[in-house]
Amino acid sequence: MSRHIGSYPIPPYLKNKLITAGFSTAEDLEDVKPVELSKELKITPAEALEVLRVVQGDQKDPPSPDEGVKTALDMLQEEREQGGIITFCSALDELLGGGVPLTKITEFCGAPGVGKTQMGMQLAIDVQIPSAFGGLGGEAVYIDTEGSFMVHRLEDMAKAAMEHCRHIATVENNRDQLEAMADFTVEHILSRIHFYRVHDWVELVALINILPEFLQEHSKVRLVVIDSIAFPFRHDFEDLSLRTRLLNGLAQNCIRLADSHKAAVVLVNQMTTKMGHAGDGQAHLVPALGESWGHASTIRVLLFWEAGCRYARLYKSPTREEATVPYQVTVAGVRDVCVPNNMQDQATNISKEDGEGLDDHSQRKRPRIS
């Protein structure tokens, strides 16, 4: 009950006067009239009225728990309902706990050529899977800073995703799903990916500043991909403290964006070599942009090559265990690695083999949707 005066949004000089006059908590002002207060503090009646309105008004109707304040239980339920954006690689989805989560920042780091951009494109398509299939039916914003976005490749992946969903719909003969397919063609998919080509950090910062307005107009956007966050900040930055400051500001804006629009923010990051990281004097690969950037993203996934296979390792996550899973990039996009049936692997337990041979060298797995 006794909230301190200092915590109210009142001009500082009025606060000072209140405190010097002996009003230190809201309780002290409870039964005071404006006229009395203005005499007591030697302020104008209008100011006194203002102060009392702020303090007493707050007292009279405390914010109900429904607006603004959420309990942990509310948030848990919300998160459960939200779901995530699946990747079409069930092992990876499992690793992330049901795909890339909404309202959070997920960062994919990896060496060149490991499939970071592919992951970004795949997610931009998968976020659009119609709700009849258990998807989000959303749209995506794709911010390209590197010039590596290739629309022809995206077309391939969109085609594969569409045929995959059509296959499911025909096999299950589900009317809702078949109807939803009319809106899930390659043209529709591509038209729902909003692409931005950004050339330097100034443009990136400005775009992120202005993006909330765009999302207000396009309320179906559920995914923002920045590919890559590293490139604009890795060259010709003499002032490293400026870089840190800018990156922090960006990260904050991203979190705000993710939270207020219920969107997932996916950042792509490069790797850098660090000497003597583990104290053995050896060179190690670590995500670029330095230590402080490590705090920016909620979830961090490392993508790397080992013995000719691609792996994803969950590096940082508030909810999931650290683990490593294999994945592959095929003509159709990001997919599970096929494992022989006799082998025990987490990748096999959920997904059923998909009979349709869209591309010959990979057996595609059914995503865990619907």
Place this chain on the structure above:
Amino acid sequence: MGDVQGLVLHPRILTAVRKAKLHRYAEVLRFSSADLERLTHLSAKDVGHLVREVSEAVRQRIHAATALQLLLGDCPADLKVRFLSLGCPVLDEFLRGGIPCQGLTEISGESSAGKTQFGLQLCLTVQLPEEWGGLDAGAVYICTEDAFPSKRLAQIAQQFPARGLAPLEVTKKIRFSDQIFVEHTADKDQLSKCIQSRLPILLERGVVKLVVIDSIAALFRGEYESRETTRRAKDLQSLGAQLRTVSQKYNVPVVCINQVSAVVGKRRGNGNISSSQKVIPALGLVWSSLVTTRLMVSRTEHTLQCADGSPAVVRSLEVMFSPHLPNTTSYYIVDAQGVKGLR
């Protein structure tokens, strides 16, 4: 870069911004709102207004489109996806159209693997009209390790019309050797100067739509001592960024020829090379991060009879990484006419 004073804002805000000596957009955007409030002595609301207007002004120059518009070509010219033909239908098909006009394409390989041949051939195809796979403009060829192979160029150029990539009446009009600007640079400062001051003059006028650097490694392999890796990384980083800027700004392909280094011990990172291969492109991770499409050429042990009876070594062209190509390998030969893919 824009001037803040040109924005439509309340005079009070503009005066405060001028007093705080914030002239350019970048100078406003580099500060957080709290810092701006402190610097300009404006209210939070005014600062919010200022940041929004500046951001909006910057956003105006960002090119945007939906992916569908990109695919259909219904978008700002800078975003249009174009490819430069390699001058061989087989290899073009293999690379899904040729060398992309956006970003850096690297061709790496051992010496005598045929890297320079690709560079020269691209210098010729770029001069073809757009409907025949070219970009209808000349090329800049920057040599850093060797003298420019003008004899070889003359040979390929002479035979080029005979390859039938475009009708003879089209190729007859083009004076192929006349539109290739050759530049020799001996160190990275010269190169940087060339990229920043001389190159834009040609690019601005549209005389040139291809930049080839042969090779990028020569500059960076000799000049630095082993303890100077940080400085080397920084210089590479900024050179790569300059090249990318050139590619983006003028929508032209930049092709970098790179050497390879032998691998000692266990390999880390890109393990996507077949195990028989014991070389990787030079210059390490920093450089790889800047490359958009990486191609590797090498000689194989096989030979083939050419049309004129002389033997030709079969060479391989491997896509090591690319945003739009799978990791596959194709084979080609180099003969008097230049590079030819094998089916």
